[in-house]
Amino acid sequence: MRTVYVNGEYVAENDAKISVFDRGFLMADGVYEVTSVIDGKILDFEGHVLRLERSLAELGMPMPMPADDLLAIHRELVSLNAVDEGAVYLQITRGAPADRDFAFPPEGTPQTVVLFTQSKPGLAGDAAASKGIKVISIPDIRWGRRDIKTVQLLYPSMGKMMAKAAGVDDAWMVEDGMVTEGTSNNAYIVRGNTIITRHLGNEILSGITRAAVLRFAREAQMTVEERSFSIEEAQTADEAFITSATTFVMPVTEIDGVQIGSGSPGPLALRLREIYVDESRKAAV
Known part of the structure; x- marks a missing residue:
């Protein structure tokens, strides 16, 4: 069973949960990135982070954490799940306000940050x-x-x-x-x-x-x-x-x-x- 990252915690995938009021779930109000893994290492990470920052900025959302912290989470998930070839999926949403509303949630509402790995043996030699x-x-x-x-x-x-x-x-x-x-x-x-x-x-x-x-x-x-x-x-x-x-x-x-x-x-x-x-x-x- 995979270990995934949800809002600061590493949990078993079956225990991973977000609110039903999350804006990503209700409004597609979120962005994502997918980075490939070869030989247990992350490819093009800097480029993906720069694009992530731009996507968030275009939607009026901040980066939830520094890039170095995101890289550390990527590496930890790759290690915990023993991924040699595959990918790391990252999704950041505007968070989960108290109820559904078209208006953006109040300032300071915590963002939702989710990451998980996908193992894809033979990725490089497809x-x-x-x-x-x-x-x-x-x-x-x-x-x-x-x-x-x-x-x-x-x-x-x-x-x-x-x-x-x-x-x-x-x-x-x-x-x-x-x-x-x-x-x-x-x-x-x-x-x-x-x-x-x-x-x-x-x-x-x-x-x-x-x-x-x-x-x-x-x-x-x-x-x-x-x-x-x-x-x-x-x-x-x-x-x-x-x-x-x-x-x-x-x-x-x-x-x-x-x-x-x-x-x-x-x-x-x-x-x-x-x-x-x-x-x-x-x-x-």
């Missing part, structure tokens, strides 16, 4: 990367502040189920004719030696893995172009892939039933995955 994944396109009907990593995940969850019903692995969301992002990842296409991915803005999440992968790509003398692209352009690309904290770099071999490139994972995506895993291992904390 066999899916050797064959790639298939995606479909769906309309993007989410709210306008997708740059904030909130717990409002109903539509992305529905998108995952649409993909499952279509017999594929995931979905790319489309707004005004252009791809925004995947249900839980950033989307890319490749033409020659050029990597193309949507520019940052309120329409997409600023992926921590995205930032690292683009940095590694530039260091490897690959060209990066941050702009919008359509499903039609993606279908004629040489390669396509996604990035996220738990998939790293994952090749995409089919979009809406159209084979991408050779129909196999492309060399650039596979090379980027190799670089990302190697460099992340070195920098893990």
Whole structure:
């Protein structure tokens, strides 16, 4: 049985409880982060903390504790649960006022802070990367502040189920004719030696893995172009892939039933995955 962290205490998962009045439960009034674990160490922690601070600030919430304390909790959970490869999930909400109300709770209401681990053996060597994944396109009907990593995940969850019903692995969301992002990842296409991915803005999440992968790509003398692209352009690309904290770099071999490139994972995506895993291992904390 896992040990989880709830509001200052390490407890067995079956004993973990929050109030029914918690704003995260009633209003999706909270943010989250997921950090990967390889070799028992945390990947990209600094980047995740910086994004967490920004998400909280955009919603008018403070950091509940210093970053060093959060890191200590991450490490303790990884140790207590003997996680070699996997992830740590962190969620912070505006807390639990005395009753349900659309208005924010009184100043000084304690925030809710929850963390738990997920063990995922084989994360770094995921066999899916050797064959790639298939995606479909769906309309993007989410709210306008997708740059904030909130717990409002109903539509992305529905998108995952649409993909499952279509017999594929995931979905790319489309707004005004252009791809925004995947249900839980950033989307890319490749033409020659050029990597193309949507520019940052309120329409997409600023992926921590995205930032690292683009940095590694530039260091490897690959060209990066941050702009919008359509499903039609993606279908004629040489390669396509996604990035996220738990998939790293994952090749995409089919979009809406159209084979991408050779129909196999492309060399650039596979090379980027190799670089990302190697460099992340070195920098893990």
